[in-house]
Amino acid sequence: MAQRYVRVKHRQGQIFYGLLQLNRSVAVFDAPPWQGGQLTELELEPDSYQLLAPCFPSKIIAVGKNYQAHAAEMGTPVPEEPLLFLKPPTTIIADGETIFYPPQSERVDYEGELALIIGETAKNCSTAQARSKIWGYTIANDVTARDLQKKDSQWTRAKGFDSFCPLGPWIVRELSIGAQLTTFLNDGSDPKQSSYLSDMVFPPDVLVAYISQVMTLLPGDVILTGTPEGIGPMQVGDQVRVEIEGIGVLENRVMAAASISDN
Numbered sequence: 001m002a003q004r005y006v007r008v009k010h011r012q013g014q015i016f017y018g019l020l021q022l023n024r025s026v027a028v029f030d031a032p033p034w035q036g037g038q039l040t041e042l043e044l045e046p047d048s049y050q051l052l053a054p055c056f057p058s059k060i061i062a063v064g065k066n067y068q069a070h071a072a073e074m075g076t077p078v079p080e081e082p083l084l085f086l087k088p089p090t091t092i093i094a095d096g097e098t099i100f101y102p103p104q105s106e107r108v109d110y111e112g113e114l115a116l117i118i119g120e121t122a123k124n125c126s127t128a129q130a131r132s133k134i135w136g137y138t139i140a141n142d143v144t145a146r147d148l149q150k151k152d153s154q155w156t157r158a159k160g161f162d163s164f165c166p167l168g169p170w171i172v173r174e175l176s177i178g179a180q181l182t183t184f185l186n187d188g189s190d191p192k193q194s195s196y197l198s199d200m201v202f203p204p205d206v207l208v209a210y211i212s213q214v215m216t217l218l219p220g221d222v223i224l225t226g227t228p229e230g231i232g233p234m235q236v237g238d239q240v241r242v243e244i245e246g247i248g249v250l251e252n253r254v255m256a257a258a259s260i261s262d263n
Contacts, residue, residue, distance in 0.1 A: 002246065004170040005033055005136065007056075008049040015052065018044070020170060034119040034135040034219050053094045053167040054138055055117055057221040060087040060165060061211050062113075062142055064155075066201050066226025073229045082202050082210050085155050087142070087224070091165035095250050100163045100257035101236050105145035108234055108254070111227035112183035112193050112242035115140040116204055117171055122217040130208035133217065136171040139242050139250040140224050146233070166242075166252045167222065177203065179245040181228060186239050195228030197244075 004020040017037055018026040024046035031037030032055070064083040065071040071078045093099070101108050119135025142165065149158035175197075183193035202210070207223060217223075234240055234254045241251045 002172040002174060004172065004248075005054060006170045007052045007054050008044065009052055010044060010049050016042075016044070016049075032220060034117065051094055051096070051169060053092045054169070054171045055167075055220045055222065056092065057089055058218050059215075060089060060091070060222045060224065061215075061217075062087055062159070062224035063202070063207055063226045067195060067199055067228040068201060069195070069199075069229035070227055070231070073231070078201050082207055084211065084214065085159060087159050087165050090162055091143075091160060092167050093163050093165070093252065095166070095169035095252070097166070097252060098163060099141075099143055099166065099234070099240070099252050099254045100161070101234075101254055102145060102161050102257050103259055105148055107146045109144045109146045109231050110183055110185070110192070110234055110240045110242075111142040111144055111231055112181055113140045113142050113227050114175075114181060114197055114204075114225045114244060115167060116208065116223040116225060118208070118217045118219060118221040118223070120219055122208060122212040125209045125212040127205050127209045130205045130212065133208050133212070134204060135219075136173045137175045137247060138168055138171045139244050139247055140222070141166040141240065141242050141250060141252065142224050142227060166250055168250055169248055172247050175244075175246050179247075182243045183230065184241045184243070185234070191230070192232055193228050193230035199228065200225060
Protein backbone atom coordinates (compact mmCIF):
# COMPACT_ATOMS: atom_id res chain seq x y z
CA MET A 1 0.00 0.00 0.00
CA ALA A 2 1.25 3.48 -0.88
CA GLN A 3 2.15 5.78 1.99
CA ARG A 4 -0.78 8.01 2.92
CA TYR A 5 0.05 11.60 3.88
CA VAL A 6 -2.60 13.24 6.03
CA ARG A 7 -3.45 16.48 7.80
CA VAL A 8 -5.22 16.07 11.12
CA LYS A 9 -6.54 18.07 14.04
CA HIS A 10 -5.64 16.69 17.46
CA ARG A 11 -8.32 16.70 20.13
CA GLN A 12 -6.30 19.41 21.95
CA GLY A 13 -6.64 21.66 18.89
CA GLN A 14 -3.23 21.40 17.20
CA ILE A 15 -3.08 20.70 13.48
CA PHE A 16 -0.43 18.27 12.26
CA TYR A 17 0.77 16.73 9.01
CA GLY A 18 1.70 13.09 9.22
CA LEU A 19 1.80 9.58 7.83
CA LEU A 20 -1.26 7.39 8.39
CA GLN A 21 -0.27 3.98 9.74
CA LEU A 22 -2.08 0.71 9.10
CA ASN A 23 -3.54 0.79 12.63
CA ARG A 24 -4.85 4.35 11.91
CA SER A 25 -2.35 6.04 14.20
CA VAL A 26 -0.53 9.04 12.71
CA ALA A 27 3.24 9.52 12.73
CA VAL A 28 3.67 13.31 12.90
CA PHE A 29 5.88 15.56 10.75
CA ASP A 30 7.43 18.77 12.04
CA ALA A 31 6.23 20.67 8.91
CA PRO A 32 4.26 19.95 5.76
CA PRO A 33 6.13 17.16 3.95
CA TRP A 34 6.35 19.13 0.67
CA GLN A 35 8.19 21.82 2.65
CA GLY A 36 10.79 19.38 3.90
CA GLY A 37 8.98 18.24 7.03
CA GLN A 38 10.60 15.34 8.87
CA LEU A 39 9.06 12.66 11.04
CA THR A 40 9.14 13.35 14.76
CA GLU A 41 8.81 10.98 17.72
CA LEU A 42 5.18 12.05 18.19
CA GLU A 43 2.51 9.54 17.18
CA LEU A 44 -1.21 10.21 17.52
CA GLU A 45 -3.52 7.43 18.63
CA PRO A 46 -6.38 6.50 16.27
CA ASP A 47 -9.11 8.00 18.46
CA SER A 48 -7.25 11.24 19.24
CA TYR A 49 -7.59 13.21 16.02
CA GLN A 50 -9.97 14.38 13.29
CA LEU A 51 -9.00 13.84 9.65
CA LEU A 52 -8.86 17.15 7.76
CA ALA A 53 -8.47 17.87 4.06
CA PRO A 54 -4.84 16.90 3.34
CA CYS A 55 -3.69 20.45 2.58
CA PHE A 56 -4.95 24.02 2.72
CA PRO A 57 -3.72 25.77 -0.43
CA SER A 58 -3.29 29.42 -1.28
CA LYS A 59 -5.45 28.71 -4.33
CA ILE A 60 -7.33 25.97 -6.16
CA ILE A 61 -6.95 26.05 -9.92
CA ALA A 62 -9.49 23.92 -11.76
CA VAL A 63 -9.60 22.76 -15.36
CA GLY A 64 -12.82 22.57 -17.35
CA LYS A 65 -13.75 20.11 -20.10
CA ASN A 66 -10.52 18.10 -19.88
CA TYR A 67 -12.16 14.84 -20.97
CA GLN A 68 -13.47 14.68 -24.52
CA ALA A 69 -16.66 12.82 -23.60
CA HIS A 70 -17.45 15.33 -20.86
CA ALA A 71 -17.04 18.25 -23.27
CA ALA A 72 -19.46 16.45 -25.61
CA GLU A 73 -22.07 15.95 -22.89
CA MET A 74 -21.82 19.69 -22.13
CA GLY A 75 -22.51 20.35 -25.82
CA THR A 76 -19.18 22.04 -26.49
CA PRO A 77 -15.94 21.15 -28.28
CA VAL A 78 -12.76 20.29 -26.42
CA PRO A 79 -10.86 23.52 -25.70
CA GLU A 80 -7.72 24.10 -27.74
CA GLU A 81 -5.94 25.14 -24.54
CA PRO A 82 -6.69 24.21 -20.92
CA LEU A 83 -9.78 26.04 -19.69
CA LEU A 84 -8.96 27.43 -16.24
CA PHE A 85 -11.05 28.74 -13.37
CA LEU A 86 -10.52 29.24 -9.63
CA LYS A 87 -12.25 27.93 -6.56
CA PRO A 88 -11.66 29.70 -3.23
CA PRO A 89 -9.91 27.73 -0.47
CA THR A 90 -13.05 28.17 1.67
CA THR A 91 -14.76 25.59 -0.58
CA ILE A 92 -12.56 22.83 0.87
CA ILE A 93 -14.00 20.20 3.17
CA ALA A 94 -12.59 16.86 4.30
CA ASP A 95 -13.70 13.31 3.65
CA GLY A 96 -16.84 12.65 5.67
CA GLU A 97 -17.81 16.30 6.01
CA THR A 98 -21.03 17.79 4.66
CA ILE A 99 -21.68 19.32 1.24
CA PHE A 100 -24.23 22.08 1.79
CA TYR A 101 -26.88 22.54 -0.91
CA PRO A 102 -27.31 26.32 -1.26
CA PRO A 103 -30.83 27.77 -1.36
CA GLN A 104 -29.88 29.86 -4.42
CA SER A 105 -29.59 26.74 -6.60
CA GLU A 106 -32.04 24.16 -7.90
CA ARG A 107 -29.41 21.82 -9.35
CA VAL A 108 -26.13 20.91 -7.67
CA ASP A 109 -23.90 18.38 -9.46
CA TYR A 110 -21.04 16.09 -8.45
CA GLU A 111 -17.83 16.16 -10.50
CA GLY A 112 -15.29 13.53 -9.40
CA GLU A 113 -11.71 14.52 -10.23
CA LEU A 114 -8.03 13.82 -9.69
CA ALA A 115 -6.31 16.61 -7.74
CA LEU A 116 -2.62 17.46 -7.95
CA ILE A 117 -0.66 18.83 -5.00
CA ILE A 118 2.17 21.22 -5.88
CA GLY A 119 5.41 20.58 -4.00
CA GLU A 120 7.58 23.57 -4.86
CA THR A 121 7.20 27.00 -6.40
CA ALA A 122 6.49 26.76 -10.12
CA LYS A 123 6.71 29.70 -12.51
CA ASN A 124 7.12 29.58 -16.29
CA CYS A 125 7.88 25.85 -16.25
CA SER A 126 8.39 23.63 -19.25
CA THR A 127 6.46 20.38 -19.36
CA ALA A 128 9.60 18.48 -18.37
CA GLN A 129 10.18 20.79 -15.39
CA ALA A 130 6.54 20.59 -14.38
CA ARG A 131 6.73 16.87 -13.62
CA SER A 132 9.01 17.52 -10.65
CA LYS A 133 6.66 20.19 -9.29
CA ILE A 134 3.86 17.67 -8.65
CA TRP A 135 4.37 16.44 -5.10
CA GLY A 136 1.40 14.09 -4.91
CA TYR A 137 -2.18 13.21 -5.75
CA THR A 138 -5.53 13.13 -4.00
CA ILE A 139 -9.26 13.00 -4.84
CA ALA A 140 -11.58 15.96 -5.31
CA ASN A 141 -15.24 16.62 -6.00
CA ASP A 142 -15.68 19.86 -7.95
CA VAL A 143 -19.24 20.45 -6.75
CA THR A 144 -21.09 22.79 -9.10
CA ALA A 145 -24.39 24.65 -8.98
CA ARG A 146 -25.19 23.81 -12.60
CA ASP A 147 -28.14 26.16 -13.02
CA LEU A 148 -26.10 29.08 -11.72
CA GLN A 149 -23.22 28.14 -14.01
CA LYS A 150 -25.56 28.45 -16.97
CA LYS A 151 -27.15 31.64 -15.66
CA ASP A 152 -23.99 33.59 -14.88
CA SER A 153 -21.54 34.83 -17.47
CA GLN A 154 -18.68 33.26 -15.48
CA TRP A 155 -18.38 30.39 -13.03
CA THR A 156 -17.27 31.93 -9.74
CA ARG A 157 -20.61 31.69 -7.95
CA ALA A 158 -21.50 28.24 -9.29
CA LYS A 159 -18.17 26.77 -8.19
CA GLY A 160 -17.45 28.87 -5.12
CA PHE A 161 -19.95 28.04 -2.38
CA ASP A 162 -18.54 26.91 0.95
CA SER A 163 -18.21 23.09 1.00
CA PHE A 164 -18.02 22.83 -2.82
CA CYS A 165 -14.57 21.22 -2.88
CA PRO A 166 -14.41 17.96 -0.91
CA LEU A 167 -10.72 16.96 -0.92
CA GLY A 168 -8.91 13.89 0.39
CA PRO A 169 -8.85 11.69 2.23
CA TRP A 170 -5.04 11.72 1.95
CA ILE A 171 -2.21 12.30 -0.51
CA VAL A 172 -0.15 9.62 -2.25
CA ARG A 173 3.16 10.32 -3.99
CA GLU A 174 2.83 7.96 -6.97
CA LEU A 175 -0.12 7.19 -9.22
CA SER A 176 -0.58 5.31 -12.46
CA ILE A 177 -1.97 7.41 -15.30
CA GLY A 178 -3.97 4.29 -16.16
CA ALA A 179 -5.84 4.42 -12.83
CA GLN A 180 -9.63 4.47 -12.98
CA LEU A 181 -11.86 7.18 -11.54
CA THR A 182 -15.41 6.24 -10.55
CA THR A 183 -18.21 8.18 -8.87
CA PHE A 184 -21.17 6.59 -7.07
CA LEU A 185 -24.36 7.95 -5.52
CA ASN A 186 -25.71 6.42 -2.33
CA ASP A 187 -25.40 2.63 -2.28
CA GLY A 188 -25.61 2.20 -6.05
CA SER A 189 -23.28 -0.40 -7.51
CA ASP A 190 -23.25 1.13 -10.99
CA PRO A 191 -20.94 4.14 -11.21
CA LYS A 192 -22.31 7.44 -12.42
CA GLN A 193 -18.85 8.30 -13.72
CA SER A 194 -16.18 5.85 -14.85
CA SER A 195 -13.07 6.80 -16.77
CA TYR A 196 -9.33 6.27 -16.88
CA LEU A 197 -7.05 9.16 -16.00
CA SER A 198 -5.27 8.51 -19.28
CA ASP A 199 -8.40 9.83 -21.05
CA MET A 200 -7.51 13.40 -20.07
CA VAL A 201 -7.04 15.74 -23.01
CA PHE A 202 -4.26 17.63 -21.19
CA PRO A 203 -2.28 15.39 -18.78
CA PRO A 204 -1.02 16.61 -15.39
CA ASP A 205 2.44 17.78 -16.46
CA VAL A 206 0.99 19.80 -19.34
CA LEU A 207 -1.54 21.40 -16.98
CA VAL A 208 1.11 22.38 -14.42
CA ALA A 209 3.36 23.87 -17.11
CA TYR A 210 0.48 25.80 -18.68
CA ILE A 211 -0.83 27.17 -15.39
CA SER A 212 2.68 28.15 -14.24
CA GLN A 213 2.94 30.42 -17.26
CA VAL A 214 -0.17 32.25 -16.06
CA MET A 215 0.30 32.37 -12.29
CA THR A 216 2.96 31.28 -9.81
CA LEU A 217 2.09 27.99 -8.14
CA LEU A 218 3.06 27.74 -4.48
CA PRO A 219 3.78 24.66 -2.33
CA GLY A 220 0.53 23.09 -1.24
CA ASP A 221 -1.53 24.58 -4.06
CA VAL A 222 -4.15 22.30 -5.63
CA ILE A 223 -4.96 21.70 -9.29
CA LEU A 224 -8.22 19.96 -10.19
CA THR A 225 -7.63 18.17 -13.47
CA GLY A 226 -11.19 17.99 -14.81
CA THR A 227 -14.08 15.57 -14.59
CA PRO A 228 -15.07 12.76 -16.97
CA GLU A 229 -18.52 12.31 -18.49
CA GLY A 230 -21.44 11.28 -16.32
CA ILE A 231 -21.94 14.41 -14.25
CA GLY A 232 -25.34 14.64 -12.66
CA PRO A 233 -27.42 16.16 -9.89
CA MET A 234 -27.28 15.41 -6.19
CA GLN A 235 -30.23 15.72 -3.86
CA VAL A 236 -30.37 16.63 -0.19
CA GLY A 237 -29.64 13.43 1.72
CA ASP A 238 -27.52 11.85 -1.01
CA GLN A 239 -24.13 10.31 -0.28
CA VAL A 240 -21.59 10.85 -3.06
CA ARG A 241 -18.48 8.69 -3.29
CA VAL A 242 -15.50 9.30 -5.58
CA GLU A 243 -12.89 6.56 -5.93
CA ILE A 244 -9.51 6.59 -7.68
CA GLU A 245 -7.46 3.43 -7.93
CA GLY A 246 -4.23 3.82 -6.02
CA ILE A 247 -5.55 6.59 -3.78
CA GLY A 248 -8.76 5.55 -2.05
CA VAL A 249 -12.27 6.87 -1.47
CA LEU A 250 -13.66 10.36 -0.85
CA GLU A 251 -17.21 10.30 0.53
CA ASN A 252 -19.51 13.14 1.56
CA ARG A 253 -23.20 13.59 2.33
CA VAL A 254 -25.36 16.40 0.93
CA MET A 255 -27.44 18.46 3.35
CA ALA A 256 -29.50 21.62 2.96
CA ALA A 257 -27.71 24.85 3.78
CA ALA A 258 -29.34 27.27 6.17
CA SER A 259 -31.98 29.45 4.56
CA ILE A 260 -31.22 33.07 3.89
CA SER A 261 -32.64 35.22 6.66
CA ASP A 262 -33.06 38.93 7.32
CA ASN A 263 -31.28 38.74 10.67
